[in-house]
Amino acid sequence: MAKKCSITxxxxxxxxxxxxxxxxTxxxxxxxxxxxxxxxxxxxxWKRIIVSTRAIKKLIIKN
Structure with a gap:
């Protein structure tokens, strides 16, 4: 699993x-x-995704 946000x-x-x-260093x-x-x-x-916390905040604001 890559350490990458699936939305942003x-x-x-x-x-x-x-x-x-x-x-x-x-x-x-x-x-x-x-x-x-x-x-x-x-x-x-339901779909399980890996997202950054900033993307979660954007999702909450949209809904």
Missing amino acids: GKIANNAYQISHSHRR KKLQEVNLQTKKIWNPEKKS
Whole structure:
């Protein structure tokens, strides 16, 4: 399973972790992904998708 939002397509971001002495080490900023069930009225069934929290907020605002 890829760590990617199925609605927005968001993926991890490369970044630096900077210490107090200002040493830089590379890190990954992962996307906050959640598993949600969404009702499909055409097929009359639930579909489980993996979405980011921002996409969940957009879905709630639309409905």
